[in-house]
Amino acid sequence: MDGRKSLGNHFEGVAARYLTSRGIRILERNVYNRGGEIDLIGQENDTLVFFEVRYRGEGSLATPAESVTFPKQRRLLKAASYYLHRHGLWNCNSRIDVVAISPGTVKKYRVQWIKNAIQAGF
Template sequence: MDGKRKIGDYYEGVAARYLGSHGVRILARNVYNRGGEIDLIGQDGTTLVFFEVRYRRAGSLVGAAESITWRKQQRLIQAARFYLHRHQLSNTDSRIDVIAIGPGSLKKYRVQWLKNALQAG
């Protein structure tokens, strides 16, 4: 496993624990489909949530949330739509959230949960 993947797995675990502590039930991790990859899929109340986890270390030129390009946004939306269609969940309440993780002041990192960050239409 390369270093980037190992770091990604670590921070996806951080995000999953954070979300769990906020009442989200994680249903799946690293879901690949024709549309792209979905880092985490969870249940927040009655809503199915697709999570994009982004990490940026200290000194990065842009923050974690700002690092999601327009192209990446389109791939996330396509992956979420494909997942909903494939699992016959088109009428299910769903949204795409971003978990942005960056350096913290007192803690090792700061987690920011951006709900409904992208619109899947």
């Protein structure tokens, strides 16, 4: 496994633990389909949530949240739409959230959970 993928898996684990501690039930990790990759899929009450996990270290020019560019947003919408279609879940409540992780000052990491970060109207 290359360093970048290993780092990604580490921060997806950090995000999964954070979300679980806040009541999210993680259903799947690293879901690949024709639409693209979804880092985490979870459930909050009756809502299916697709999570994009972003990490940026010290000295990065953009914050983790800012790194979710418009082309990345389009790919996430496509991946989520494909997942919903493939699993026959068009009628379920769903949303796309971003979990932004950066080095912390008091704790090891600063985690920012941005609910409904990418809106689609699906």
